[in-house]
Amino acid sequence: MRYEAPENIETAVKLLAGETGNARVLAGGTDLLVQLRLGHVEPDLVVDIKRIAGLQAITAEDGGFRIGAAVSGAQLGEHDGVRALWPGVVEAVGLIGSTQVQGRASIGGNLCNASPAADAVPALVAAGAVATIAGPDGRREVAVENFATGPGRTVLAAAEIVESILLPARAPGSSDAYLRFIPRSEMDIAVVGAGISLTMAGSGKCSGARVALGAVAERVLLVEEAGEALTGTNLDDRALSRMGDAVAAACRPIDDKRGTKVFRTKVARVLAIRAAKIALERAGRA
Amino acid sequence: MAPITVTTTINGEAVSYLCEGDETLLDVLRDRLGLTGAKEGCSTGDCGACSVVLDGRVVCSCLVLGAEAAGREIETIEGMADGETLHPLQEKFIEHAALQCGVCTPGILVAAQVLLARNPSPSEEEVRFGLAGNLCRCTGYDKIVRAVLDAADTMRDGQ
Numbered sequence: 001m002r003y004e005a006p007e008n009i010e011t012a013v014k015l016l017a018g019e020t021g022n023a024r025v026l027a028g029g030t031d032l033l034v035q036l037r038l039g040h041v042e043p044d045l046v047v048d049i050k051r052i053a054g055l056q057a058i059t060a061e062d063g064g065f066r067i068g069a070a071v072s073g074a075q076l077g078e079h080d081g082v083r084a085l086w087p088g089v090v091e092a093v094g095l096i097g098s099t100q101v102q103g104r105a106s107i108g109g110n111l112c113n114a115s116p117a118a119d120a121v122p123a124l125v126a127a128g129a130v131a132t133i134a135g136p137d138g139r140r141e142v143a144v145e146n147f148a149t150g151p152g153r154t155v156l157a158a159a160e161i162v163e164s165i166l167l168p169a170r171a172p173g174s175s176d177a178y179l180r181f182i183p184r185s186e187m188d189i190a191v192v193g194a195g196i197s198l199t200m201a202g203s204g205k206c207s208g209a210r211v212a213l214g215a216v217a218e219r220v221l222l223v224e225e226a227g228e229a230l231t232g233t234n235l236d237d238r239a240l241s242r243m244g245d246a247v248a249a250a251c252r253p254i255d256d257k258r259g260t261k262v263f264r265t266k267v268a269r270v271l272a273i274r275a276a277k278i279a280l281e282r283a284g285r286a
Numbered sequence: 287m288a289p290i291t292v293t294t295t296i297n298g299e300a301v302s303y304l305c306e307g308d309e310t311l312l313d314v315l316r317d318r319l320g321l322t323g324a325k326e327g328c329s330t331g332d333c334g335a336c337s338v339v340l341d342g343r344v345v346c347s348c349l350v351l352g353a354e355a356a357g358r359e360i361e362t363i364e365g366m367a368d369g370e371t372l373h374p375l376q377e378k379f380i381e382h383a384a385l386q387c388g389v390c391t392p393g394i395l396v397a398a399q400v401l402l403a404r405n406p407s408p409s410e411e412e413v414r415f416g417l418a419g420n421l422c423r424c425t426g427y428d429k430i431v432r433a434v435l436d437a438a439d440t441m442r443d444g445q
């Protein structure tokens with residue numbers, strides 16, 4: 001296995017494009033090196049993107065933040081600006097693994113690994129985050145909800161790299177939240193995850209909401225009907241219940257050792273409602 | 287493939303080594319450099335026995351490639367004591383009998399040192415969460431948590 005650590009993204013793309021065998025991008029390695037160790041992947045070339053300028057940077061942009069794809073969970077959690085604007089994204093990323101994993105695991109890696117249970121992804125989808133992708137034909141942008149196509153599968157073509165993820169600006173009175181259910185309090189894979197982002201207008205009514213679910217389908221889902229059920233309401237019990245119904249209707253989970261279909265669907269409803277209440281409370285302070 | 291030449295800093299000293307592209311930092315430390323303090327428990331990031339500090343952050347060295355360490359700063363358990371003088375965490379681990387077989391201990395000490403550097407007065411809960419990535423199958427954790435909290439007290443008093 002050849003290891004390369006180029007210093008700019010054009011070189012990284014060229015290296016990937018020039019490899020006739022199996023080539024993989026390496027960010028924090030907390031998925032890739034486990035897969036390597038278990039023999040699930042056998043790359044001929046690994047391109048470490050952490051030395052590329054900007055890939056580990058967080059920069060303010062048009063009132064939002066551009067997060068380099070290789071920014072670690074620990075780094076994101078220490079950024080006061082992102083914490084204030086997108087607390088739900090930061091709490092979702094912060095749930096990934098232990099302190100040791102946080103020091104390495106990147107937001108881009110969580111997205112590209114495309115686990116249906118990835119914790120950062122529902123929060124990013126709810127946030128309306130957009131990934132910038134660099135490849136042999138230049139750059140393109142993809143909304144995060146359209147990024148994964150199935151377990152471990154994404155829209156990335158050969159030699160494409162996620163360069164950064166944009167968390168957009170927010171209207172006043174906006175906030176977000178992410179909750180997951182796991183059988184223990186740390187270090188486990190989400191049985192269900194629910195991310196929600198909303199804006200409360202000056203009138204006290206919700207002027208827009210996005211609800212996303214993890215681990216209840218083959219990929220993270222944006223549930224538009226759930227967001228619509230909150231829009232125009234003040235998030236009273238009736239609106240929350242209708243939102244929960246839309247969430248339950250969108251779930252198409254599998255039965256596995258972590259939870260049955262019925263259990264996952266029920267938990268998704270409960271978590272989405274709880275996350276909405278947290279986001280509402282935060283929006284009151286935003 | 288020709289091996290990769292890596293120059294890095296380990297416990298404050300410049301070190302060069304050769305490694306294969308797919309060789310982990312843990313294997314480099316143990317098998318090439320004779321630094322056998324970091325242990326291999328799982329090799330999949332779950333147990334924390336292989337914890338080292340990489341540019342100020344505690345990481346699982348089983349999930350870092352040896353080649354990635356070029357130009358970085360690494361600290362391992364071997365750098366914790368000052369000659370014959372043990373670090374307060376090491377002292378307290380002995381005092382509280384916070385180890386039995388000792389396989390988890392180097393990783394826990396390294397993780398605890400970083401935890402206390404970032405948060406000199408952690409609550410019990412913060413210690414438990416902070417060390418959740420370090421598994422111990424012997425002690426039941428209570429003695430470990432008490433030793434870390436006691437070391438934190440000592441280290442604060444010492445300042």
Ligand SMILES: Cc1cc2nc3c(=O)[nH]c(=O)nc-3n(C[C@H](O)[C@H](O)[C@H](O)COP(=O)(O)OP(=O)(O)OC[C@H]3O[C@@H](n4cnc5c(N)ncnc54)[C@H](O)[C@@H]3O)c2cc1C
Pocket residue numbers: 024025026027028029030031032033034049069070095096097098101104105106107108109110111112113117118119120156160161162163187188189190330331332
């Ligand atoms: C002990 C442990 C606990 C964990 N707990 C959780 C958890 O609670 N929740 C959770 O969601 N995940 C968890 N994970 C999984 C993992 O940590 C996350 O998915 C993490 O975000 C992956 O990021 P990374 O930078 O380490 O990715 P890497 O391992 O470097 O890469 C992951 C995949 O994405 C590709 N890739 C990475 N970056 C890019 C890019 N910029 N462009 C194109 N392709 C790219 C790689 O080729 C690889 O296929 C855990 C892992 C471990 C070892």
Ligand code: FES
Pocket residue numbers: 325326327328329330331332333334335336337346347348349
């Ligand atoms: S050996 Fe590295 S975490 Fe277990």
Ligand code: FES
Pocket residue numbers: 384385386387388389390391421422423424425
């Ligand atoms: S003392 Fe044996 S594993 Fe912790």
